[in-house]
Amino acid sequence: MFTKVKGFHDIYGADIEYWQILEKSLKETFSLYGFHEFKLPILEKTAIFNRGIGETTDIVEKEMFTFADEDETVSLRPEGTASLMRAYVENGLFNNPGIKKYYYMGNMFRRERPQKGRFRQFTQAGIEALESVSPLLDAEIITILYNCAKSVGIDDVVRMEINSVGCPVCRTAYKEKLIEYFSGYESELCPDCKRRLNKNPMRILDCKVEKCKKIVENAPKLISYLCEDCKNHLNQVMEYLKIMGTDFSVNENMVRGLDYYVRTAFEMTTDKLGSASAVGAGGRYDGLVKTLGGPDVPGIGFAIGMDRIVELMKLKNTVTEHTSDVFILFFNETGLKIGIDLIKSFRKSGLIVEYDYETASMKSQMKKANKSGAKVAVILGENELADSSAAVKWLMSGEQSVIKIDGLEAYIKEGLREFRDLKYEIF
Numbered sequence: 001m002f003t004k005v006k007g008f009h010d011i012y013g014a015d016i017e018y019w020q021i022l023e024k025s026l027k028e029t030f031s032l033y034g035f036h037e038f039k040l041p042i043l044e045k046t047a048i049f050n051r052g053i054g055e056t057t058d059i060v061e062k063e064m065f066t067f068a069d070e071d072e073t074v075s076l077r078p079e080g081t082a083s084l085m086r087a088y089v090e091n092g093l094f095n096n097p098g099i100k101k102y103y104y105m106g107n108m109f110r111r112e113r114p115q116k117g118r119f120r121q122f123t124q125a126g127i128e129a130l131e132s133v134s135p136l137l138d139a140e141i142i143t144i145l146y147n148c149a150k151s152v153g154i155d156d157v158v159r160m161e162i163n164s165v166g167c168p169v170c171r172t173a174y175k176e177k178l179i180e181y182f183s184g185y186e187s188e189l190c191p192d193c194k195r196r197l198n199k200n201p202m203r204i205l206d207c208k209v210e211k212c213k214k215i216v217e218n219a220p221k222l223i224s225y226l227c228e229d230c231k232n233h234l235n236q237v238m239e240y241l242k243i244m245g246t247d248f249s250v251n252e253n254m255v256r257g258l259d260y261y262v263r264t265a266f267e268m269t270t271d272k273l274g275s276a277s278a279v280g281a282g283g284r285y286d287g288l289v290k291t292l293g294g295p296d297v298p299g300i301g302f303a304i305g306m307d308r309i310v311e312l313m314k315l316k317n318t319v320t321e322h323t324s325d326v327f328i329l330f331f332n333e334t335g336l337k338i339g340i341d342l343i344k345s346f347r348k349s350g351l352i353v354e355y356d357y358e359t360a361s362m363k364s365q366m367k368k369a370n371k372s373g374a375k376v377a378v379i380l381g382e383n384e385l386a387d388s389s390a391a392v393k394w395l396m397s398g399e400q401s402v403i404k405i406d407g408l409e410a411y412i413k414e415g416l417r418e419f420r421d422l423k424y425e426i427f
C-alpha cells in the first residue's frame with residue numbers, strides 16, 4: 001500500500017461540505033468588496049521568493065520545496081503575495097488606471113514540522129490591494145478578514161490583533177537596539193539566530209526555537225521606536241477600525257515571518273487550535289513590487305489558512321456529507337423510459353438523483369437506495385405505472401404514498417424543503 005507524503009493530507013467526505021461552504025463564502029465576500037480572482041501558477045522561479053519573502057526568513061532558509069528543472073531552480077509556492085506581485089509586474093498591470101484588487105485561492109507548500117493545523121501542503125485564500133497608501137484601506141482590509149470569519153459563523157472564536165512593524169527609517173535605529181540586546185545573549189541563541197544577529201536581527205523575533213523565544217520576550221519593542229509617520233499611520237488605522245466597528249487589540253509582540261512587511265501587520269488568531277493559532281494574517285508591503293523589479297507601488301493584503309478555518313467550522317457546527325435527494329427504482333423497459341425522463345427533469349430542477357445502473361431486483365435496488373443516503377425513493381412499479389403514478393417512500397420515516405407522476409416533482413420538493421432548511425440555516 002502506498003501512503004501519502006508526510007505533511008500532505010486527503011480531504012473528502014463530510015469535510016468537503018465545509019470546504020465548499022467556505023470557498024463559496026470567501027469568494028462572495030471578496031467579490032462584494034470589489035476583488036477580482038487571479039489564478040497563479042503553483043511553481044515559480046525560486047529567486048522570486050528569495051528576493052520577495054527574504055533570504056533570512058524560515059520559509060526561504062528551510063521550508064521551500066525547491067528543485068532543479070532543466071536550467072533553472074524552481075520552488076512550489078510557499079505563499080501567494082510574491083507570485084502575484086511577479087504577475088502584476090510581468091503583465092504590466094500597473095499601466096491600467098485605478099486601485100488594483102485581486103484575490104486568489106489555492107495550495108501552498110512549506111516543509112514545516114507537521115502538527116495539528118500545520119501541514120506541508122495547505123490552502124490559502126488571499127487578497128491583495130495595490131496602489132494606495134491610505135490607512136483607510138488598511139482598516140478595510142482588516143475588516144474584510146474579520147468579515148470572512150463572520151461569513152462562516154466563527155467570529156466568536158477568533159480575535160484580531162494588529163501591530164506596526166515600522167518602515168526602513170524607524171527600523172534603522174531599532175535594529176541597532178536589537179543587536180545591542182541580543183549580543184548580550186549571543187552564546188545562548190540557536191545557530192540560525194547567531195547568523196541572523198548581524199545580518200537581519202528582526203528575524204530573531206520570529207524564531208520558533210524555545211530558547212530563543214524566551215530571550216525574545218524581553219527584547220525592545222519596535223512600537224516604541226516608530227517614526228512620526230508610522231505612528232500616525234497606526235493611529236489612523238485604529239481610528240478607522242473603530243469607525244467601521246471592527247474589534248481589534250494591539251499586540252506589540254507580533255512579528256511576521258516574511259520580510260516584506262512595513263507598517264501595518266495583523267493576525268486573526270484563535271485559542272482553539274493549539275500552537276497553530278493564526279487563522280489568517282497579513283500586512284502592508286510597500287516596496288515589494290519595486291524589489292521584484294516593478295514600479296514603486298504600495299500594497300496591502302492578507303491570506304487565510306483555509307485548513308485551519310475548516311477546523312474551527314467543524315468545532316462549531318455539524319454539517320453532514322452531502323448525499324443524493326432522490327433514488328429512482330424501475331424494473332422494466334417502460335419503467336426505464338419514464339424513469340430516465342424523470343431523472344432528467346429532476347436534475348434540471350436541482351435535485352440530486354441516483355438510480356441503480358444494474359436494474360436488479362426490487363430488494364436489491366431498495367438496499368442501494370437506503371445506502372445512497374437519499375431522503376426519498378420513487379418506485380416505478382408495474383401497478384403504479386398503469387395508473388400513471390409512482391410509489392414514494394420517505395426513507396427516514398418509512399412513510400409511503402402513491403402520487404401521480406405529473407405532481408411528483410412538486411410533492412418531493414415540498415417534502416425535501418425541511419431537510420434543506422436544516423442543512424443550510426447554520427450559515
Ligand code: HAM
Binds near residue numbers: 080308
Ligand atoms: P502567513 O502568515 O505566512 O502569510 O500565512 C497566512 C496564513 O496561512 C496563516 O495565518 C495560517 O493560517 C496559514 N498557514 C501558514 N502556514 C501554514 C501551514 N503550514 N499549515 C496550515 N496553514 C498555514 C502569508 O502567507 C502572506 N502571503 C499573507 C499576506 C498576503 N500578506 C500580505 N498579503
